[in-house]
Amino acid sequence: MQNLWLIPALPFIGFLINGIFGRKLPKVAINAIAVLSVVLSFGLVVGVGLSSDWGTNPVHQHYFTWIKSGAFEVGWDFAVDKLTMIMLMIVTGIGSLIHIYATGYMAHEEGYYRFFAYLNLFMFFMLNLVLAANYLILFVGWEGVGLCSYLLIGFYFVKKSATTAGNKAFIVNRIGDFGFSLAMFLIVVSFGTLDFAKVFEAAPGKSVEVLTAIAMLMLLGATGKSAQIPLYVWLPDAMEGPTPVSALIHAATMVTAGVYMCSRSAAIFTHAPAAMELVAIIGLLTAVFAATIGMTQYDIKKVFAYSTVSQLGYMFLGVGVGAFSAGVWHLMTHAFFKALLFLGAGSVIHACHGEQDMRHMGGLRKYAPWTMGTLACASLAIAGFPFTSGFFSKDAILGAAFAHAPWMFWVGVITAGMTAFYVWRAFWMTFWGEYKGHGHPHESPWSMLGPLVVLAFLSIAGGFLFNVPKILESMFPIKEVEGEMTLTAISVTFGLLGIGISYYMYVVNTELPGKIANSLGGFYRLVYDKYRVDEAYDTAVVQPLVEGSTTVLWHGVDQGVIDGIVNGVGHQSKGIGGVLRRIQSGNIRSYATWVAVGAVALLIALGLGGGVR
Amino acid sequence: MDPLEMMKNGVPETFYLTLSAMLFAIGVAGFMIRRNIITVFMCIELMLNAVNLSFITFAHQHKQVSGHLFAFFVMVVAAAEAAVGLAIILTVFKNRSTLNIDEINTLKN
Numbered sequence: 001m002q003n004l005w006l007i008p009a010l011p012f013i014g015f016l017i018n019g020i021f022g023r024k025l026p027k028v029a030i031n032a033i034a035v036l037s038v039v040l041s042f043g044l045v046v047g048v049g050l051s052s053d054w055g056t057n058p059v060h061q062h063y064f065t066w067i068k069s070g071a072f073e074v075g076w077d078f079a080v081d082k083l084t085m086i087m088l089m090i091v092t093g094i095g096s097l098i099h100i101y102a103t104g105y106m107a108h109e110e111g112y113y114r115f116f117a118y119l120n121l122f123m124f125f126m127l128n129l130v131l132a133a134n135y136l137i138l139f140v141g142w143e144g145v146g147l148c149s150y151l152l153i154g155f156y157f158v159k160k161s162a163t164t165a166g167n168k169a170f171i172v173n174r175i176g177d178f179g180f181s182l183a184m185f186l187i188v189v190s191f192g193t194l195d196f197a198k199v200f201e202a203a204p205g206k207s208v209e210v211l212t213a214i215a216m217l218m219l220l221g222a223t224g225k226s227a228q229i230p231l232y233v234w235l236p237d238a239m240e241g242p243t244p245v246s247a248l249i250h251a252a253t254m255v256t257a258g259v260y261m262c263s264r265s266a267a268i269f270t271h272a273p274a275a276m277e278l279v280a281i282i283g284l285l286t287a288v289f290a291a292t293i294g295m296t297q298y299d300i301k302k303v304f305a306y307s308t309v310s311q312l313g314y315m316f317l318g319v320g321v322g323a324f325s326a327g328v329w330h331l332m333t334h335a336f337f338k339a340l341l342f343l344g345a346g347s348v349i350h351a352c353h354g355e356q357d358m359r360h361m362g363g364l365r366k367y368a369p370w371t372m373g374t375l376a377c378a379s380l381a382i383a384g385f386p387f388t389s390g391f392f393s394k395d396a397i398l399g400a401a402f403a404h405a406p407w408m409f410w411v412g413v414i415t416a417g418m419t420a421f422y423v424w425r426a427f428w429m430t431f432w433g434e435y436k437g438h439g440h441p442h443e444s445p446w447s448m449l450g451p452l453v454v455l456a457f458l459s460i461a462g463g464f465l466f467n468v469p470k471i472l473e474s475m476f477p478i479k480e481v482e483g484e485m486t487l488t489a490i491s492v493t494f495g496l497l498g499i500g501i502s503y504y505m506y507v508v509n510t511e512l513p514g515k516i517a518n519s520l521g522g523f524y525r526l527v528y529d530k531y532r533v534d535e536a537y538d539t540a541v542v543q544p545l546v547e548g549s550t551t552v553l554w555h556g557v558d559q560g561v562i563d564g565i566v567n568g569v570g571h572q573s574k575g576i577g578g579v580l581r582r583i584q585s586g587n588i589r590s591y592a593t594w595v596a597v598g599a600v601a602l603l604i605a606l607g608l609g610g611g612v613r
Numbered sequence: 614m615d616p617l618e619m620m621k622n623g624v625p626e627t628f629y630l631t632l633s634a635m636l637f638a639i640g641v642a643g644f645m646i647r648r649n650i651i652t653v654f655m656c657i658e659l660m661l662n663a664v665n666l667s668f669i670t671f672a673h674q675h676k677q678v679s680g681h682l683f684a685f686f687v688m689v690v691a692a693a694e695a696a697v698g699l700a701i702i703l704t705v706f707k708n709r710s711t712l713n714i715d716e717i718n719t720l721k722n
Contacts, residue, residue, distance in 0.1 A: 588714065589645050596641055 022113025176224015226258030243346030280320025287313030420498025
């Protein structure tokens with residue numbers, strides 16, 4: 001059995017070398033260290049996967065005891081079971097591809113070494129998160145990826161909007177992490193341990209109220225990390241970061257941590273039906289809500305960002321209706337096609353010299369055929385085109401949703417139609433028509449196209465190559481859904497309809513979208529402005545906080561009370577000192593007088609007290 | 614007290630103690646009132662010797678040797694003090710041409 005700690009340790013070594021010496025290293029060396037550390041890590045994961053004993057007998061490795069307090073003990077433990085294995089494959093596999101892509105994409109950027117150091121650090125924390133064998137180690141990874149996300153969103157820190165977006169991501173995630181911490185405290189109180197195995201073993205014996213409370217607090221944590229209503233607002237802004245970051249962190253891996261955490265805690269969630277229902281409803285709402293916004297955006301990365309929020313909603317729907325394995329399946333296929341969509345978008349932006357507005361693109365199929373071909377694969381997959389990867393996982397979720405509650409299925413299907421529409425809208429706007437931008441567009445280098453081709457293959461074939469529900473059958477039993485063929489036919493029809501409508505609106509009759517937008521008027525503006533959620537949060541939460549902090553805490557408590565006390569003490573000391581100063585006249589004879597007077601006073605006191613015996 | 618009695622027992626202790634107290638009081642008063650450093654210095658010696666006298670008196674009264682010991686200590690200290698003190702006074706006078714204690718107040722300002 002290999003040592004599991006090597007898997008996260010390799011990227012960490014890469015981070016240390018690039019982070020400390022990167023400034024002086026040549027680009028070739030930075031590339032080699034950053035890419036090799038992740039690729040080697042992927043190799044190790046494959047090695048662990050090929051060793052036969054992890055499937056039947058989950059591997060558990062204990063390194064050292066971190067916290068010990070009475071009977072409560074937390075160790076630095078890593079464990080691998082099938083769910084972890086899938087996550088490890090996704091994280092290191094897609095991570096390797098995106099590292100390779102980034103060597104091409106970031107080639108001309110400032111702070112090259114810094115970018116790769118952060119990216120490697122992210123890999124370290126993410127692998128820590130999935131390998132963890134207890135909630136606290138998971139939380140270490142959870143916080144660490146949040147930190148790296150913040151650092152990488154604000155990578156272009158000379159841009160005000162980038163640093164603001166980084167802060168927003170970090171602060172919004174704190175709300176979720178607050179929930180997760182409370183969930184952990186509650187687990188410690190009611191279970192006395194944070195170990196996954198022990199908690200899940202004891203979970204069926206606990207009261208429903210406690211489990212529901214734990215599950216709901218975990219859900220709050222998951223809504224923060226995985227960008228669900230009400231905490232999704234940070235993810236679209238996170239697109240300020242470099243495109244490989246959007247692909248790796250804000251599409252394929254980190255944002256799926258919430259889904260992973262809920263699936264990992266399936267033993268708790270299945271015994272808390274109310275929390276499950278809430279998970280499903282939040283997931284479904286987020287899916288529809290984000291999809292409608294995605295249909296109106298013009299920034300190519302914003303479209304895909306809202307698409308990510310929407311697809312994450314799908315995964316939560318899967319988890320919420322009890323189809324954990326379907327949720328994880330969609331997590332995997334989404335990692336393939338959404339990473340590809342973002343990397344393709346990066347390639348498009350690269351081709352158009354940094355332009356992100358789709359209205360200034362168009363006609364790129366002549367200039368960037370490889371990018372177009374690979375993006376077409378991803379767009380087919382996300383639209384649920386038959387036998388692509390998205391088709392399998394989306395159908396598994398929708399089937400389970402139908403078995404749980406038919407209305408959820410119908411909302412999900414409509415969302416699937418919208419998904420197909422906005423992704424293909426972006427596709428037509430980018431590659432069809434005439435080029436409307438400036439300069440001369442060009443195809444990207446092979447270091448960027450190579451990963452695109454691999455991901456395109458996975459987006460098409462990933463669904464039947466890796467049948468996740470089959471792999472995870474021992475952990476999450478498969479529920480057969482009746483009339484699955486009909487349901488599949490319906491969802492495929494909606495997907496194709498979405499593609500067809502987008503083709504008609506953006507290729508055949510390009511006047512139509514403007515007319516529809518005009519006829520919808522105010523509602524269109526509302527959706528285009530992302531339902532003005534950011535503004536609502538600003539007035540409801542941010543402004544009162546800033547106002548309250550300014551008037552009460554700053555001017556009132558800090559300046560009034562704290563500064564008042566400190567300055568008051570200083571002032572009083574000065575006053576008292578001013579009086580006492582007079583005694584210290586520097587006149588020796590007056591001191592001597594005081595000594596004499598004191599001695600006399602002492603003697604008198606002794607005499608009155610009856611003398612010394 | 615009968616003089617004959619006094620002759621037989623020697624001078625009583627109270628006389629010595631009274632003398633000691635008077636010498637000490639003179640020393641204190643001189644120390645506080647006089648401005649000349651030499652005078653002040655001599656007042657200090659006076660106080661030390663007043664204390665010495667009472668030490669010896671009590672040692673005689675209680676038939677204990679520790680009083681004598683203390684007297685010797687005080688004498689040693691007084692000798693050392695005289696050596697150092699007079700040296701300081703000489704230097705002060707050399708540098709400032711004054712022995713008025715009120716004018717030697719450099720540290721105050």
